Amino acid sequence: MSIEDLSAAVTCRVILPGETGYDLERRVWNADVDRRPAAIVKCRDADDVSQALTWAVGHGFEITVRGGGHNLAGTSVIDGAVLLDTGPMKDVLFDTEAGTVTVGAGCRWGDVDRPAADLGVAVPAGVVSHTGVAGLTLGGGAGYLSRMYGMTVDHLVAATVVVADGRILRVSETEHPDLFWALRGAGHNYGVATSFTFRYVPLPGEATVRIALFATDDRAKVLRFFRDWSVTAPDNVSTYARLYKCPAYWSQVPTAHRETEILSVATVFYGDPAEEEAVTAPMFAQAEPVYRSLRTIPHVTLQHATDDEFRYGVGHYWKHVFLEALSDDVIDLAIDWADRYPGRSLQAHANIAHQVMCPFEVIGGGGAMARRDREATAAGSHFMPFSANIGADFEFAEEKPPLLDWARGFADALAPHQGGTYVNFASVQGDADAARAVYGDKYDRLVAVKRAYDPRNVFHRGLVDLAPEGAA
Known part of the structure; x- marks a missing residue:
């Protein structure tokens, strides 16, 4: 089975080396990162992610995940891996009765800030509008509104996540609460988040x-x-x-x-x-x-x-x-x-x-x-x-x-x-010392969640490696 067979296994677009758009699509924010994935899968929804993830893992390919591509270390793209690109997931849906907004994993913060401004609300987030919603949120998230309202993850009420075995999970305080806890700050290590539901706050003036x-x-x-x-x-x-x-x-x-x-x-x-x-x-x-x-x-x-x-x-x-x-x-x-x-x-x-x-x-x-x-x-x-x-x-x-x-x-x-x-501001990632510096005494609990949802350590290209003992 070769990488060319991936296209037949999924219903979304797959871009291979040499094809139109490949060199543009493999680029990330940090221009120092210049890597060539085996394939780029333009995932439109969680089902696309599940199909591509299952095929890649089953055929021995490493996988990486890209939302906005703003990660400093460029962990969303590595040579020879299958890149799961959530960029096409651009929906931003406000529920004014619930006071929430549900955001696709391909959105940048500007995609959220602009319609939120029309409603006089905001989600506390970063300070650059082209930062990806997914990466910033999964690492914690801080910005101009943080001294008033706390971190971005403090306002996350639910997420949709494709975990290592291909299951599509809805996670929240009541659904898979252990995974929900881990996602809010160490989320790059547990699966592919495809949507986020945030509780928004009123804008505090200009x-x-x-x-x-x-x-x-x-x-x-x-x-x-x-x-x-x-x-x-x-x-x-x-x-x-x-x-x-x-x-x-x-x-x-x-x-x-x-x-x-x-x-x-x-x-x-x-x-x-x-x-x-x-x-x-x-x-x-x-x-x-x-x-x-x-x-x-x-x-x-x-x-x-x-x-x-x-x-x-x-x-x-x-x-x-x-x-x-x-x-x-x-x-x-x-x-x-x-x-x-x-x-x-x-x-x-x-x-x-x-x-x-x-x-x-x-x-x-x-x-x-x-x-x-x-x-x-x-x-x-x-x-x-x-x-x-x-x-x-x-x-x-x-x-x-x-x-x-x-x-x-x-x-x-x-x-x-x-x-x-701060895990989102680290150019060197993936070693135990870095993990302890970021998570401190939470590290052991994070490893336990890792064992439950990713026992084969599929997501080992995250910002820190929380691999369990004996992982492949």
């Missing part, structure tokens, strides 16, 4: 986004204030701090500060714009900014606002750490390593966005994230006060080696201060 850039010598002082203020601010305010070099082409910044190391601080305030300044003013009063901006926009516009900053076609290698504290030593360490960044700015325009690809960002936690029930889902350390990302981004192969060395060295330097990591 978003007022304030940005300030601070000069080199003011960075440590501002960050020391940020560590206290950002986690105690009202729930409707999220605060982001980023260390990077000001590009030469940011003409709005005074000449003396271009191509110097700066700190960007951005707040996102939901509610009456007239109340924003009084709330956020302390964060911006610690030094005189070299640049500032202010705008009020709808949530749906905010969700699209940095799509170009995180565009397709760029290579990425990221490390993520949760931090219990942002001590003076950690601040000094972060500034030192950010200043060593061997890459270059990839925002090739004069627009100064509130969020950019950068060497180091730290996000203030607290709010609903700190109050959420830590045991209710498999999601890891999001209750911690600070979420920090080390980002190495590049366009050309020769830029990659020094950036990877830098990112690994930076992460090693922060390791003594680390309190976990």
Whole structure:
């Protein structure tokens, strides 16, 4: 039996190497990932997934699953595997009586945000509209609304999942509750999710986004204030701090500060714009900014606002750490390593966005994230006060080696201060140490669920390998 026989075993389209569309369809968001699957199955529904999965497993092919293809490590595509692409599953169905929305696994968050905005509601999710709903949700999900409403998985009420033996299961708190618990944070390891039902929330007004850039010598002082203020601010305010070099082409910044190391601080305030300044003013009063901006926009516009900053076609290698504290030593360490960044700015325009690809960002936690029930889902350390990302981004192969060395060295330097990591922001996945860093004492329970639903370890290309003993 050869891969060409797969087409006869399923009722949906199968794309093989050399056929029209193959090279486009195998691409993912991280341009550093360049792999060639044996076949790409364009699944339209759960039945298509079940047919293709059963055939592939029965004939000895590895399988991978792609929703939005935003996974940093590119686990949705590997050489020689059968890629189950849920991209055609694009339905978004609102039930206003139940207060829910059911979303196909091929949707990106923009597909949900736009019709939700017309109803004055939202599902708390990420910060880039072309991120896939499936991948973000299965890893936990955090974004602009998280300090008000918690994680994306906190709002998941049910999902349809095709498990390793081809069964199509409806999972919820009352149906396969053990699998439902595991899906919410470690879901990439248990099956193919084909739809998600979320409980939506009312939009809390428009978003007022304030940005300030601070000069080199003011960075440590501002960050020391940020560590206290950002986690105690009202729930409707999220605060982001980023260390990077000001590009030469940011003409709005005074000449003396271009191509110097700066700190960007951005707040996102939901509610009456007239109340924003009084709330956020302390964060911006610690030094005189070299640049500032202010705008009020709808949530749906905010969700699209940095799509170009995180565009397709760029290579990425990221490390993520949760931090219990942002001590003076950690601040000094972060500034030192950010200043060593061997890459270059990839925002090739004069627009100064509130969020950019950068060497180091730290996000203030607290709010609903700190109050959420830590045991209710498999999601890891999001209750911690600070979420920090080390980002190495590049366009050309020769830029990659020094950036990877830098990112690994930076992460090693922060390791003594680390309190976990976020599975959706990890470029290295699949080893036991990474799994323990993400899931901690939940890991053993996740393995038990794995034994129940995937005893042959079919889904071993997930973000972590939860293989049971003796798995193939």
